[in-house]
Amino acid sequence: MPIGDFGQIVNIHKTLAECMKTWKSNLEETKQHYLDWWNHKGIVLNMWEHFQEGVEPHAGVATPLPPVDLNQKWFDPEWRAGYLDWYVAHSSLMADILPVANTQLGPGSLAAILGGVFEGGEDTIWIHPDPDFKEDIVFNSEHPNWILHKELLKACKKKAAGHYYVGMPDLMEGLDVLAALKGTDKVLLDTVMQPEVLEHQMQQINDIYFKVFDELYDIIREGDEMAFCYFSSWAPGKMTKLQSDISTMISEDDYRRFVQPFIREQCRKIEYTLYHLDGVGAMHHLPALLEIDELNAIQWTPGVGEPQGGSPKWYDLYRKILAAGKSVMACWVTLDELKPLLDAIGGDGVHIEMDFHNEKEVEQAMKIVEEYTSKVSSEAVGETGEKQNSVNDTELEKIKIDRVSERSDEALQPLFDAIVGGRLESAVEVTKQAIADGVAPQEIINKYMIKAMGEVGQRFQDGKAFVPQLLMAGRAMKGALELLKPLLQGTASTTIGKVVIGTVKGDLHDIGKNLVASMLEGCGFEVINIGIDVSCDKFVEAVKDNHADILCMSALLTTTMTYMKEVIHALEAAGIRRQVKVMIGGAPVSQGFADEIGADGYSDNANTAVSVAKELMSLHRQ
Helix, strand or coil: CCCCCHHHHHHHHHHHHHCCCCCCCCCHHHHHHHHHHHHCCHHHHHCCCCCCCCCCCCCCCCCCCCCCHHHHHHHHHHHHHHHHHHHHCCCCCCCCCCCCCCCCCCCCHHHHHCEEEEECCCCCEEECCCCCCCCCCCCCCCCCCHHHHHHHHHHHHHHHHHCCCCEEECCCCCHHHHHHHCCCCHHHHHHHHHHHHHHHHHHHHHHHHHHHHHHHHHHHCCCCCCCHHHEEEEECCCCCEEECHHHHHHHHHHHHCHHHHHHHHHHHCEEEEEEEEEEEHHHHHHHHHCCCCCCEEEEECCCCCCCCCCCCCHHHHHHHHCCCCCEEEEEECCHHHHHHHHHHHHHCCCCEEEECHHHHHHHHHHHHHHHHHHHHCHHHHHHEEEEECHHHHHHCCCCCHHHHCCCCCCCCCHHHHHHHHHCHHHHHHHHHHHHHHHCHHHHHHHHHHHHHHHHHHHHHHHCCCCCHHHHHHHHHHHHHHHHHHHHCCCCCCCCEEEEEEEEEEECCCHHHHHHHHHHHCCCCCCCEEEEEEHHHHHHHHHHHHHCCCCEECCCHHHCCCCCCCHHHHHHHHHCCCCHCEEEECCCCCCHHHHHHCCCCCEEHHHHHHHHHHHHHHHHHCC
16 A cells, blocks of 8 residues: 655655765665655665675775674674674665664564573574563563663664664564564464463563564664664665564464464554565465555565575565565575566566675666666556456465274274374373273374374375474373383383484574474384584484484574584594484485485475384384
């Protein structure tokens, strides 16, 4: 929908630009491009962050001294303000590249404001769960992480002296913030176990978000206009980037209940809104997003292992968004992809985040955009709209879990049903009765527990169940299994094999690793889960101490997946590589990478991980 009076807005911006003394000579032209884009017209040619290669500095800002440690690099307001001043002064500001200081304090820093624990890494900031988390979420104006946010922005605003914008940190919101505060697993379980509590917490987070956003906006704004760190975006008033990355693991119904209402509230209170749609697993929520009339634009991040935003693979997605009246942001587009992309989706309401490396590439891209806009008529846009006249046609059908058709044993079938349905109490009661009736523990495990987890895994793989259902099933299975363990002690056949599993050093992601652990345990393996950020020494020690048959390693980052090779070398150095099979997985990992580093197995999801592990066990015993 149209936003604002263009003439009045532009006049105000011209006055503000004179006060800013900006280093960007074509700032007014860039602002007009953004004004058009927010109103679903024209093209913005930008890039996320900046490059310095071959750039003539805009001012004689001296190179700052290196930080003494990671804490100074991220959490010292004066040092960061000085570094960002140098960084922007030496960065290219051609095309629509914005003069903006990136003040982010980690993805989802609202979680840190609410009690999460900061940890500075080499390339990013980690936010660990609040060790004292309470179900009632309260904003503490004296919390040191909140004070740090304000001090950092004030220091950067003072140093900027009107030469560039100070960006809004990447606060994030909703389920992502709650997951950072108390853990992803707990949030996903809450969608099933205490949905009313979860809804209440979502509203608490939203209310706090508006308070935090408004106070930070008052620090960074230039008149009414502002810039946002994430994707280096600009707006003539309040703007924000919205997201729910955890939504890849929930159903459309849960998204409409726990995410959509709170995103809609943000869109109603903040005039300029951009939703960060992250990964192919989140695409099934697009219809719910397009139902939010107030949402202005959608940014697409394909995710690790997928072609980036300029690929023809995403043309139809962009067309759907544009046809629904939203603007589009396509990211990490290469020079050779630019013209084909514009030819395919048109040039109205399109924000291109290029993968620039030098100013020659910027000049080439500017020429393509100029030639394109001068010769392309509205026909291309009309064709785009005609092709996509109904977004709802692509909605996935609602998930309905079918009952298992084959029934073998009426007495124990309820155990299978309880695990598949994620009902802990029922699973425990049926198992207690089976033990009292003298049913052999191995029969309970092999005929019902393992088959039930296999059924849930298959539904997950088929898109008929989501992560909360997988977690609930694992919880029910574990509750029943605890009753059987004392009866199985000393029995050689109690497990298929022993598995040590962990996420490699430098990586704090655990949801995928925990899902694999649950599936393996549910299907008869003994699993020793050694957590996240695991070093070589700890992996080796765990394999030795537990006489593990399989070592499973997980990584979600391209920067940490290479550590898997170091672990394999450490196993070799310890003389135990031949004694254990190594299995790897995680979003950036592939079969090719597994072959390259000498791993024995690879899986891309929790369900197939069980099959791979069983195959490795058969090889291990040969």
